[in-house]
Amino acid sequence: MEAQCGQMTGKTSKDPSHKGAEPLQANHIKNTSMEADKQRTRTKLHVLHALCVLVVCTLLAQRSQAAAQRGSSPNDIALSVDRLTELGNRGQALLRNIAIMTHSCGNTEMPQLRRKRLRHSSVTCNDGSHAGYYIRKSHSSSKWIVFMEGGWFCFDKASCAERRRLMPDFMSSRKWPRNRKGSGILSWDPEENPYYYQANMVLIPYCSSDSWSGTKNKTKNSDFAFMGSLILEEVIKKLMKKGLRKAKKLILTGSSAGGTGVLVNIDRIADLVKSRAPQVEVRGLVDAGWFLDNEPYRGRPCHNAYSCPPITSIQKGIQLWEPRLPRDCSAQYPTEVWRCYFGHRLYPTLKTEVYIIQNLYDAAQIKVNNVFDESRGLELNRDQWKYLLQLGEQVKATLMNTSAAFAPACVSHDVLLNSEWHKLAIDSVTLSQSIYCWEENGQTAASPCHSRTSPSSRNDTPLADAPPSSEEKRKQKNRRRKKRRRRNRRKRKNRGHNGQCRKHLLDRCPWPHCNCSCPRCRWPDTMNEVNQYFMKSLASVMDIDPDKMQDVNLCGY
Structure with a gap:
């Protein structure tokens, strides 16, 4: 190119008639040459960009295959933040664009929860094996969800022996898988979990058989340890080192026995977190753990947790578990501390914010109250129907004075890990909307995944270093105005008639399963x-x- 330019300038300099136009023509040729150089530079950068995309996709695929062979998760990629500053503005913009374009070329499977054992701790499962937890971290969120698994309990030597035979994975960690898939409120799918899919998620398997309340170690004179309360405390301490110390919010939640565990432990965990990370706000989310200490419809031989009336089984259990119960509740019922396992007794003594999810016709409550006669199948007489309807009214009455509750008229049990949990609704307000509204102190329940900025709407294309023009600023302003309008419309839609956040919803329809968003019952006929x-x-x-x-x-x- 330089040779050609030299020949052109040489030819023009020989003609005396062009002496006055020589500087102007030289400048024109120089500008043309610079434009050509810029065009070649852009072409090289685009080629380099395409090669980078290809290399990154290839490396991600190879890494995914290698990780799958090792049995580990390929979801996290180590990145040195210090090295980013060396790239400069253009390099960072190029890297960001590569990340956006290669988002879908790597491992497309949902990230899984990874197993972590409490190997250097004295707290164990029933059989003495190491307790532990499953974790899936999110570096884009300062919110943590810690879920306590449920699964009944045992209360004496015979019921625990039967539990070990029928439910061994709920008493031991020896066969826990390396990874577990999250569902419901532990899902990273924004369609399944619209408000919490980006949160840090922890699942604590239930292997203590004591409704997360025990402190009893395994000894020579006892076949089993019951250390549910200590397991939870030890996991929270471990999570402090995993990033919980820098979080803004911890939601301690659980279903069934795990829900009862939230009620029993929430104030103690809140005090523990406050002592180590004062800026972390702790809240409790109870799913299907709000049992009633009422009289059963009829009595029958008591062999296990699901055949015994709840009063009887808990009274037996506290003699075995050496439970650690909230002090205020124990002081209120000094001769009947077993009542502190029942939500409506314990709730008034709690200091931490708690949201209650409870079906009015909870399937587990119906079972332990022996409403159905197994020999007669689904057939119910008049007295059984009256008892069932009264049960729903009793549950509703105990929830009247709670600050946040969601009680659909469903014949079901736990909800939060159901893949369609977000569809359950009362008065056109879904459960997920109501929880988010409560957890955000009354903020609108517009799903965060609906407000994310798409890559095409950002002014971060490579080589676009110039500030936005006045026209672009006007367009951005209009987009922000429309976004506010959409957010306000969703806000009005997701709130009640009085314009307030709907965080206390009790179904008003009159019979079991009259709510059309209830999950399907598995009837035998x-x-x-x-x-x-x-x-x-x-x-x-x-x-x-x-x-x-x-x-x-x-x-x-």
């Missing part, structure tokens, strides 16, 4: 037969003409 019998027998109990119920169906069928 065909739904047509069940629906016909259900409505006719319910009508007789409620003093309604059965003919008027002929065209009424159970929701969802």
